[in-house]
Amino acid sequence: MKGIARKLGESRGEPEWLIELREEAESYISKAPFPLEIKPLELETYDPMGKGDVELPEIKSLDDIPDNIREMLIKMGVPEYEWQKILGLIQVDTSSQVTSFKEYFEKQGVVVMSLLDALKTYDWLQDYAFRLMPYKTNKFAAYHTAYWNGGIFMWIKEGAKIAYPLHTYFLITEGALAQADHALIIADKGAEATFVEGCTAPPLVRFSAHIGATEVYVKKNAKVKGIVLQNWPEYVNTRPYTNVQVEEGGEIEVAVAILGTGKSAGRYEEIHLKGKGAKATVHSISFVKREEYLDDVIKIYLEAEETSGLIQTKGVIRDKGISNSYTHIESDQGACFSKGHIECSGILLNSGGAHTTYPGVKSISPSSELTHEAYVGKISEDSLSYLMARGLSEEEAMALLVKGYIEPVTKHIPFEYLKEINRIAELVAKGGF
């Protein structure tokens, strides 16, 4: 695949340093190892030039939606006003809308633009883009750095506090249908913002492999909340990775809902707490059903004094779903009086699937306190009977218990998505897929 990286970079008019970085990464792909926790992909079989390998009809307006897709959207209960976004039509129809969004954001201290434009505009982004997950880390990072195409840059300027959630997915002007999109988010000193990535309905994608990446810089005393919603079509393999760096007094809170893994999903999230008192919280819920496969990796590194990390993961497994949850909190020498806790659990709704948790803690700092707990079980028969004796059918009882089980995670997710998530929880509980 040599030479593609330069071609790709040049065709997009990228600065030389970026093209060189692409080339370095490209030459490293074959040498790079796959990450330990994540299922490998045969990357050679995918075309990095961005030609779609899945036949999708051309959709220019809602009238062009094929019946099967229309049916799926209705079944998923997606409101019609979201269809345009899901189908990627927003790029075609509402580019002016994006522009007016931009102006609106800028007034409030938020810079939103395509990553490529940002890299051409701001030289200093050299120190940020592609730095948190160096391409040498693993094969996916190398592949992504070499062939990324499309993405978004969001910069919340110093002290800006944004009350409404920023939708990265819908704002990606050139990348909604990209194979390896890259989001770069910088929350400057004291800034506060919430980001929403993805949507609750499966997007229509042209590629059977997606290797996206997100880099988040949380500066001193900044607070960032991230909502990640993933629901991939069944023909897609995804390997998204997210890297976050938090400075002194900064906070990152992430809520992840994996509603559909596609053919296989390997989600990798790594958070580094670099400054005193920095905090990270990750709540994750995943539904793994039919023949879906998930590797969910969440790691928090406590690298300064009084830092703290919390990870809570919950899996709901049905049919032949396979779910692996890898969680890790590690404190290094400087992390005096740091704290970390991991809580992982899973429930199997029927037999045929599997849920495995690998919670791990590691400390080399004597004053650091790290704990974890884990369990995998099923919905208790007694709970089911109790609810049935109160007039709920077995399916209704199951759905209510599943919704109750995920509530500690879903309470961190904005209201407008909860309806969809609960609907999916119900479908999974009732075996409606």
Next chain:
Amino acid sequence: MFEVKNLHVSIGETRKLRDINLNVKPGELHVIMGPNGSGKTTLAMALIGHPRYKIDTGKIILNGEDITGIPMHERTRKGLFLSFQHPVEIDSLRYLTFLLEALKKNGKSPDVEWIKRVFEKMGLSEEFLQRNVNSGFSGGEKKRAELAQMLLLSPKYAILDEPDTGVDVDSMKFIAGAINESLSRGTGIILITHYARILNEIGKGFHVHILAGGEIKAEGGPELAEKVEKQGFGE
């Protein structure tokens, strides 16, 4: 009327109840007393339709309709209620969420203010509604919450499995109050108990059935309960 006719019940291969007959009219209280292991809870579970309890022969009839074979949740929707001896703790479901759902399924209005009032009447503060179902409740609190559910669902017939076991004096008053209120509203009640104590709090005339070894051994009025209280179950 709620009728139990010649009911024989097994758990697995073991016959637990033989030839049970009961006729309960609206607003009537039927007390079932008996020593440990006499089959009291088996009777309660069989009547509500728990799948682990197999009805070998006999019939359960609710207002003329044979409900012997229908699933538990449908019996409940038709107006039958069971207050469990050991209400299960569900650590991942809020009491209020559960109650709203149960009310909806039973065709009652899911009115939060009304739920709060009924809980308060049972000596349970609002805070219990925010907790998970029975999670960390004391014995008395669990039973009071069960009877609060009875008041909310106002069933045609209610089976109360030892609502007075393991509760303190205060709880006993709340529980007796709920029973009296339901009776006066016309709910027919089958009260399973070890002790005659609770009956002192219930003013009405009632029927007593003594269950022992899986069979009803004696039947009578309040005097029979008194006799049992003094002499034990004996023969």
